[in-house]
Amino acid sequence: MSRRALQILGEVDLIAAEDTRHTGRLLTHFGLATPRVSLHEHNEEQQVPALVSRLARGESIALVSDAGTPLISDPGFRLVVAARESGIRVSPVPGPCALIAALSASGLPSDRFLFEGFLPARELARRKRLQALRDIPSTLIFYESSHRIGDALTDMAEVLGGDRRAVVARELTKTFEQLQGDTLSGLVQWQAEDPNHGRGEFVVLVSGASRQETGELTTEAERVLRLLLGELPLKAAARLASEITGISRNTLYQRGLELR
Known part of the structure; x- marks a missing residue:
């Protein structure tokens, strides 16, 4: 927990928390008593208008999730979007992710x-x-x-x-x-x-x-293909080069057409 995060959690008017009980234990540990309101995946859509209204009146709100960073597989996306669309400043307070x-x-x-x-x-x-x-x-x-x-x-x-x-x-x-x-x-x-x-x-x-799995042509695969093209028909060269390098036969065949 950074000093900046503690300062903000102590200064804001409200904390929007994924779980108010979880956040309450954190605040108690650091001796903070900031009011809290729940904001989770099941109520976020309903909570956002009231929260944005409070922000528009000049109040400050801290958004926190149970662990890690809000919005990263956690709630908060709707609130952040609505706040930005309303011209409200959204500032990140970096922490663990x-x-x-x-x-x-x-x-x-x-x-x-x-x-x-x-x-x-x-x-x-x-x-x-x-x-x-x-x-x-x-x-x-x-x-x-x-x-x-x-x-x-x-x-x-x-x-x-x-x-x-x-x-x-x-x-x-x-x-x-x-x-x-x-x-x-x-x-x-x-x-x-x-x-x-x-x-x-x-x-x-x-x-x-890997390049072999994606079919991306490697320098070594092209070298093998060039050598085989000097001795074999294109189709046979592409097939043998594929067996040697693991690169897709179609990829090698298309490159052989370009080289020919």
């Missing part, structure tokens, strides 16, 4: 990443969504609950590939914090072998698709 904390310590590529949030709860929808993410070359980041972590890891291994490198970050910044890295298949086994590995709040990070 699980996906960034996990990424920074995961050892997976961090130059490009896709935050997917929570996957669908139902297996068919979850696997369909994972299939749509399969060829993305960026690091994939998911949130997951203790109720579904085992099923989610199993589906990831089967749809994305069991040999993909991944990290499960559990209970970040808390007493039982754990970051476990392995292949997706290895993490499925790790999670199943100890009940404690299924407890808490999870961030799952999965390495992006």
